Structures are given as structure tokens and as C-alpha cells.
Amino acid sequence: MPFSRLGLSPYVLPALARALRQAGYGAPTPIQQQAVPALLQGRDVVALAPTGSGKTAAYVLPALQRFAMATARRPRELRQLVLVPTRELALQVADVFTTLGRELPRQPRVVCAVGGVSINPQMMALRGGADVVVATPGRLLDLLAHNALSLRQVQLLVLDEADRLLELGFGDEVRRILAGLPTRRQTALFSATFPDQIEALAAAGLRAPARLQVDAQAPAQIEQRALWVDGERRVELLLSLLRDPRWRQVLVFVASIREGDRLAGALRGQGIAAQALHGDLSQGRRVRTLQAFKEGQLQVLVATDVAARGIDIAGLPVVVNHALPRSPADYLHRIGRTGRAGSPGLAVSLVEAAALAHWRLICRRHGLRLEPEVVPGFEPTGAVPAAAPAGDGNGGIKGRRPSRKDRLRAAAAGTPAG
Template sequence: MPFSSLGLSPYVLPALQQGLQQAGYHEPTPVQQQAVPLSLQGRDLVVLAPTGSGKTAAYVLSILQQFFMAPARRPRVLEQLVLVPTRELALQVADVFTTLGRELARRPHVVCAVGGVSINPQMMALRGGADVVVATPGRLLDLLAHNALSLRQVRRLVLDEADRLLELGFGDELRQILAELPVQRQTLLFSATFPADIAALAAAGLRDPQHLHIGTQAPVEIEQRAFHVDSERRVALLLELLEEAQWPQLMVFVGSIRDGERLAVALRKADVHAQVLHGQLAQGRRVRLLQDFRDGELRVLVATDLAARGIDIARLPAVVNYDLPRSPADYLHRIGRTGRAGEKGQAVSFVDAASLAHWRLIGKRHRLEVALEQRPGFEPRQVAPPAVAADGNGGIKGRRPSRKDRLRAAAAAGKPAD
């Protein structure tokens, strides 16, 4: 199916197709095939689609057409608002607007408004108005408090990674923002999962929405493997896989900032250029790390789940789950960093004795049939602990013992506690 079949105007299609080719899209993805025509018709949408499915381009295409076909207004009036959960995703979405709209005869003024940096440059960028604002909820409310913009004429609202917005505690902020928006507007809600709070948000904020379920299974382009390995042997196994596969770049997911720092140090000692990306870094540092990774100047990016969604690294050959994600839903978000836009990719998970039950839960939730391999020289020696109950979020209760538990275990074993 060509892009010309999506209902895009012939006045903008040639310019948009040039931008799409630069972004690596040669034909529409399934989410674009289904969402773009309905969006252009003005329908409210609830789109359930996995990471890496091309959903950002789906709503950016319809926004760019709506902007271009409308008469120019001076001063500019904010009519298009995109809300995202993280600074990284906001920057990436703004970059998609730039890429896809680069060849348009009239291009929108897009302002990216995120926290963690000074508000003053963003307020300056909003002088004279903006055509599109891509924002995190907290910073948008800050700008509203400073009277730097108005939401009264917004015609289209996009909630990208809506489940993540609610997971990160933006529910109250979303309600405040929705109260500032016109009742008569188009709302597009994109989410990777559809929990009860997302259903409630859709029921409250959308008008007779069309529901699209694109599919939440791992893309067939991703080869998934899992190794049963003792926790203390994971660094050695990772280094062996790096040498064997000769991945030019790799994203490695860890469970905590401390674990990430330790792993990055171990990799650098082995002459592997590695850095850590996490939420406590300054925004400028995070941007530079991602740019270095995109430019190929950094071989391994060790990341917490901050990077599991929304970060698009073109042609990333592989990801490794050094630690399994606490939530089974995050497994697909993590591995979706590879195998994007039709490219092949590999996803490798390390499973130790303590996480064996959780790995089985992830497989059950996603209907995965990934054999648990034992690599010669790395056969596990640790025995799996007794099964524990899963918590309501899919994570494993008791996964990390308390200090008191560690002291008792150390005393029983005759060893000092860590």
C-alpha cells in the first residue's frame, strides 16, 4: 500500500513523501495504514500499538497536513498539542516533525517544552505563538502558569504513550490540562497497553472514539534468545557475546542506576566504550549521550527503563536485558528498540535463578516460546528459590530481599552481609 492511499492531499503528499524517505519509511506501516485516514477524517482514536510500529509518524503526518492546508495566521495560534511522558520522547517527536515537514513550502513552528532545563528559552520560543507544541505535562502547566501560551484554540490533542503518562503519575496534571482545552476538539490516544485507567481516560476525554488494535506481539523481525546464567557471570557472557556477534552498537537494560554504573565500569575496563543513561542525569548530558550513540561514537548504551519507550535509534542491531524488566509489559518496549522500520534485530535476555519464575511469567503474558539456553562455559550453578507471589503490576514481590533478610541469610551462611 503506497502513502498516496492514506487520504493525504496531493498538495502535500510529494513533500511529505520526501520526508518519509529520509526517515526510512518506504511504505506505510500497519498503524499508519489504519490511523492516518481516520485521523484525517477528524475521528477521535484510541490506538493500541507496540513500540516501533510507526505511530509517531502516523499522527505527525495528519498534523502536518492539517497545518499546511489551513490558512497562515499571525500571530501564530496553537492548534496542535502533543503530550508525552518523557523529555527524550518529546525531543524525538519534535525531530520527527522536522524530518517529515522539511520539504513543505510552509513549515510549522514546533516548540518542544520539557522539564529539567531552564524555562526561559521555551518561553522565548513561544513569543509570537507556536503552531505545534510537544510537551511533558509538568512543563506545560508551568508555561500556562506563566501565561506563555493558551490552550483555548487547540483543535487536536495527541496523548502519546498514554499508559506511561499514567504510570509516571501524570494523572492529576492531565486532568488540569484537559480542563483548559476546548470541548470540541479531536483527541488521539496512543498506548502500548490498555489498563483500566487508560479505558477511563478514553471514556472521559474522547468522543465516540474508533479503537484500533494493531497487535502487541514482538515483531517477527526480532530474533529473541534467552540465556540461563548465574548473576555474577553476566558480565563475562555479555563480553563474549559482544565479541562473537560483533555488534557495532548495543543497548543494555538494567534494573537500577547502581547496577548500570557497575556494568558500565566493567565494560570500560574491558576496553568497551560504554556509558549509562538514567533519569538522574542532567538533560544536556542525556541529550549528548543519545546523540553520541546515534552517531556511532558510543558502542554500548547501558540504560534503565527510562529508555525503554520512545527512543528511536536507527538500525540498532541488538538489545540485551541484563536485568529482566520488573513489569512484563516493559519487555516488549525494551526489545522494540531493535528491529524497527522493517530492520532485523536481536533481543537477548539473561535469566538467573532468582528471575527464572519472572521469565516464565513474561513468556506467559506475551505468549512467547523462547527456549532458555545454557551456553557452554556458563552453565548455571545457582538453584532457583521457591516461587513467590506476583504483585498486581506483574512484578515479583520479594525479588529484592530487605537488608534484614540479607543479614539473616549471611548469618546462616557464615558470611558477612553486603
């Protein structure tokens, strides 16, 4: 299905089609095929869509049509508001608005409002108004407190990665923002998971929403591998893998800020261009680090899960789980950073004995049959565990699942739990 079949107005379609081609978009993704028509019809939307599914363009295209077909006003009135959980994602979304709107006869003024930097430049950017504001909740409330903008004319509200907004403690801020918005508005809620808080938010703030879903599964073009390694040799194995010329750019996920700094330093000590990206860095440094990675000045970006939200590198060839994600759901979010827009990708997970039970849980949750491989020269000191027995991928029978202690004992013994 081409973008021309999604219901976009003939008035804006040629301009948007040119911008899409210039930005490298091909055919619309499944979530775009579902969400764009629903949003163009004026419906509220609740969409279950994993990272990397193309959800940003799914709401940006209808938003740009709404902007292009509205009467221009001076000063500009804020009509469209996007709330996101992280600074990186805010910058990414604002860039998509600018990129896809560049061919319109009248370009939207897009303001990105995030914390961690001085508020004064953002207040200056809002002088004369804005058509679109992409913001983290805390900074938006700061701007409202300074009377830098008004929410009275907002017609479209998007909550992007709504589950992360709540997980990161923005629930109260989001509710305060919702209370200040017009009741007659269109709302789109995009989330990778649907915990009870999301359902409550949808029930309270949306009107008969269209419920859309794209199954969370790794794109077929992503090759997935798991490598067996002793915990103390993970860095050594990673260094060996980085010698492959095909690994020209690698995004490495770690479990903590301290681990990220330590690993990035160890890689630099071996002559590899590497930097860490995490929440303890200033906003300016985070932007510079991410830009250096996008421009190919860095071979390795070492990131925590929170900092990696919003990272979109065209043609990123490799993602490495140096430490497995705590939540099995985050596995797909991580590896979805590669293999984007139909490009091939490789996702490699380093698995040590203590993490084997958790790795098998990740595999069950996502229907994977992916036993760790032994890399020559990095044979584990203990016996290689036997492959897990085949199952239905649903995590066992209710009431018969092994406890956490059972799984840890099984991992230590090298046998499957349960």
C-alpha cells in the same frame, strides 16, 4: 499499501512523500494504515499500539496536513499539542514533526518543552507563537503559569504513551491541561496497554472515538534468545558477547539507576565505550549521551525503562535484557528498539535461577517457547532446569495458578511451578 492510499490530500502528498522517502520510511505500518485515515476524517482515536509500531508518524502525518492546509497567521497560534511522558520521547516526536514537514511549502514551528532544563530558552522559543508544541505535562503547566502560551486555539491533542503518562504520576497534570483545552477539538490517545485509568480518560474526554488495535508481538525480523547464567557472572557473559563484531551497537536494559551506573563503569573499565542513561542525569547530559550513541561514538548504552522511552536508533542491531523487565508487557517494548523499519535485530535476555519463574511468565504472556540456552564456558553451577511444559500461553487456569511463593520455590528447585 503505499502512503498515497491513506487519504492524504493531493495538495500535501507529494511533499510528505518526499520527506518520507528521505527519512527512510517504506510502506505504512498497520497502525499507520488504521490511524491516518481516521484522523484525517476528523475522528477522535483511541489506539492500542506497542512501542516500535510506527505510531508517531501515524498522528504526525495528519497533523502536518492540518497545518499545511490552514491559513497562516501572525503571530502563530498553537493549534496542535502532543503530551508525552519523558524528555527523550518529546525530543523524538519533535524531530519527526520537523523531519516529515521539511518539504512542505511552509514549515511548522515546532517547540519541544520539557523539564530538567532552564525554562527561559523554551519561553524565548514560544515568542511569536508556535504551530506545534510537544511537551511533558509538568513543563507545559509551568509555561502556562508564565503566560508563555495559550491553549485556547488548540484543535488537535495527542496523548502519546498515555499509559506511561499515568504510571509516572502525571494523571493530575493531564487532567488540569484537559480542563484548559477547548471542548471542540480532535483528540488522539495512543497507549501500549489499556488500564482502567486509560478507559476512564477516554470515556471522559473523547467523542465516539475510533478504537484501533495492533497486536503486541515481536516483529518477525527480531531473533530472540535467552541465555542461562549465574547471577554473579552476568557482566562477564555480557563482556564475552560484546566481542562479537556484529554487536557494534548494543542497548542494554537494567532494573535500576544504581545498576546502570555500575554496569556502565564496569564496561568502561574493560575498554568498552559505554554510558548510562537514566533519570538522575541532567537533561543536557541525557541529550549528549543519546546523541553520542546515535552517532556511533558509544558501543553500549545502558538504560532504565523510563529513560529508554523515545529511543529510536535506525538499524540498532542488538538489545540485551541484563535484568528482566518487572512487567511482562515491557518485554516487547524493550526488544522493539531493534528490528525497526524492517531491519533485522537480535534480542538477548540473561536469565539466572532467581528469575526463571518470571522469565517463563514473560514467555507465557507472549506465546513464546524460548528456554534459556547454556553458553559454553558459562555453564551454571546448579542443574539446568527442565523445560517448562507446553501450555496455552494464557498463564494457566483461573484458580489454579501457582502463588508467588510457589514460583520462587520452583525457581530455586529448578522445576516448573504449578
